[in-house]
Amino acid sequence: QTLARHILLRPSAQLSPQAAADQLARWRQQITSGQATFEDLARAHSQDGSAPQGGDLGWAVPGQFVPEFEQVMNALAPGQVSEPLQSRFG
Numbered sequence: 001q002t003l004a005r006h007i008l009l010r011p012s013a014q015l016s017p018q019a020a021a022d023q024l025a026r027w028r029q030q031i032t033s034g035q036a037t038f039e040d041l042a043r044a045h046s047q048d049g050s051a052p053q054g055g056d057l058g059w060a061v062p063g064q065f066v067p068e069f070e071q072v073m074n075a076l077a078p079g080q081v082s083e084p085l086q087s088r089f090g
Contacts, residue, residue, distance in 0.1 A: 004065075004073050005055035007041060008048040010090040017086060024084035031081050038081065047090065 042055025
């Protein structure tokens, strides 16, 4: 099992996929430099039901998430924050 959290942005007419990726990259920099916490940014910005929990997705079993998310998640060390990725959900 893997304990994961995320910040989901959904591209739209107001937010292009590139703009979403750029914003996520800026937030990643803030997190890794200690200027912000993942949890606070997820609460403020994630566009899904995990926002109130700071992006917490809970414990996941293999195959629970879409392959593109799961592949990146499984390559991370504990506490590491991935580069932005795009899936069918955002």
